[in-house]
Amino acid sequence: MxxxxxxxxxxxxxxxxxxxxxxxxxxxxxxxxxxxxxxxxxxxxxxxxxxxxxxxxxxxxxxxxxxxxxxxxxxxxxxxxxxxxxNNVLCFPFIFRGALDVGATTINEEMKRAAVYAIADLALEEQNDVVTSAYGGEGATFGPEYVIPRPFDPRLIVRIAPAVAKAAMESGVATRPIENWGEYTEKLTQFVYKTSLFMRPIFSQAKSAKQRIILAEGEEAKALHAVQEVISMDLASPILIGRKEVIEEKIKKLGLRLEVGVNVEVVDNENNPRYEECWKYYYNLTKRKGITPAIAKRVVRSNTTVLASVLVNLGYADGLVCGLFGSYGKHLDSIKDIIGLKNGVKTAAALNSLVLPSGNVFLTDTHVNDDPSAEELAEITLMAADEVHRFGIEPAVALLSHSNFGSSNTLGAPKVRDALKIVQEHNPQLMIDGEMRGILHFVRRNALKSCRIVR
Structure with a gap:
């Protein structure tokens, strides 16, 4: 032996x-x-x-x-x-990550213990939606069937690597001590959440404002996971619409740290103390559109997007998130009927973001307007540019078409050229060009030398 x-x-x-x-x-x-x-x-x-x-x-x-x-x-x-x-994938990559980041001269027992404690602490926390989705929507809480985090958990690197790095520093084997732990954790987060850096300016604004945000489909697991993240990051004061007992049961099943009445508010659409105020408001707003009191009562109780929009208008919330299921157009119609468009705005549009290895790309309009006029295209473009600015990004706009810089005069190409002129009149400083095929925007060698998009 x-x-x-x-x-x-x-x-x-x-x-x-x-x-x-x-x-x-x-x-x-x-x-x-x-x-x-x-x-x-x-x-x-x-x-x-x-x-x-x-x-x-x-x-x-x-x-x-x-x-x-x-x-x-x-x-x-x-x-x-x-x-x-x-599985050793739970620890080895992240032990090495922490050790390398502080230039550890060895991996000692203190660093190993730190990894073990970090894994144990994570096992006691709720699972996030990435883990739940990887296992077919199956949630788990700490117990006989879940005593160790799952290998797919994206939080492993964010918890274990810093713990190992700190242990290396405290045990005297680190040659490059970390000074700013917030920046270090943010850097690690970017390895698993590609949108982290992209969303940083929005999250910073959210933390300073702490708005009351309604999630219209509050009984959905995805909404509950999102609320858990919102609370953990201290981004907003969330409000869930749904049946209270169903929401509480889902919270328990998913093992989340949400407490109704403590860190999250619930508006029970079947037992809403503001029900009368809400349906009367909705009726007065839509009675000239064929909505009777009976219909208003039914809609406010059954359509959570309508209820969320009414609550925003009445001042009980600052914003809403909806659309986890159902038709995009129907959700948008409800919001337009109740909340309406911003003063001076004539066109609603959708703006989507793609987080790519080569950079971030915004696409508009992807959902709303089938055949916008030149004026509508211009308005959509200017609104999109303003939104991109909010992400701390200087917008460069490509107006897409089947035509390349006048190569065709059919099927809407002239309309895009007219939209370009309107945009340039309203905002001469905006970096914009078109009309062009999408490939030109991404492959510079195919573009005209005179193209105004320089990056």
Whole structure:
């Protein structure tokens, strides 16, 4: 027996087999061979045994086999098709990341312990929507079927690497100490959340304003996960629309740290104390559009986007998020009927962002206007440019068409050229050109030398 094994050896009691040694054992840690641990052996273990059957590709005993004779057991394997997968991908990449980032001269026990504690702390937290989606929408909370984070959890790098880096600094093996932990954590976040840097200016504004934001589909898991992130990042004061008991049950099932009445407000559309105020407001707003009191009552109770819009207009909220299901157009129509357009604006439009390795691209209009006029195109362009500015980005606008700089005069190309003139009259400083095919905007060698988009 070598020195490593001697540290864990006990007095010789005459045991020569695993079956001899395992009665009343609290923990089984196996890295041997498939089938080494039998159901008869598991039966003899202590109450609530922990079974770490880590042989690969097949464990010493499978979770179903162990649970069949000991339902109280906590079983971990190296397999991804069973709960509690123990995989070195949970720690090795992030230990190395933390060690490299501080120039650690070695990986010591303090750094390993820091990784273990970071993993343990993360296991106690709620799962985010990335993990839930990766496992077919199945949520999990800390317990026998979830004692260790899942390998897909994008938060692993953000939790483990800083913990390892701090341990390296505190134990004296770091040669490049980190001074700004906020910046370091933000940098790590960008590895897994590609929109992190892109959204930073918006998040900064949100934190300073702390607006009351309604999520119209408050019973949806995606909405609840989003609210958890909003609260964790202190971005807004969220309000959920939905049945209170359903929302509370979903929160419990998903293992979220949301508390109705504490860090999140719920407007129960079936038991709303402001119901009369809301339906009367909606009726007065739409009674000339064929809406009767009976219809108004029904719509305000059943259409959560309508209710959210009414609550915004009445001053109970500052903004809303909707559209997790249903028609985009119907949601937009409800919002336009109740909230309307900004003063001076004639056209509503959609603005989408693409976060690409080569940079961020905004597309408009992707959802609303089928065949906009030149004036509408110009208005949409100017509004989009203003929104892009809010992201801290100087907009460069390409007006897209089937035509390249006058190569065609059919199917709307002249309209795009007219829109360009209107935009330039309203904002001569805006970097804009067109009409052009989309490929020209991305492949510069195909563009005209005189193209006004210089980057």
């Amino acid at each position: 070598d020195k490593t094994k001697e540290d864990y050896a006990i007095k010789d009691n005459g045991w020569r087999t695993l079956a001899d040694a395992i009665p009343n054992a609290d923990i089984f840690l196996g890295c041997s061979a498939a089938g080494a641990l039998t159901q008869d052996m598991v039966k003899t273990m202590a109450a609530h045994p922990i079974i770490l059957a880590l042989a690969n590709p097949n464990p010493e005993i499978t979770p179903p086999e162990a649970k069949a004779v000991r339902p109280d057991a906590i079983v971990c394997t190296g397999r991804s098709d069973y709960p509690n997968q123990v």
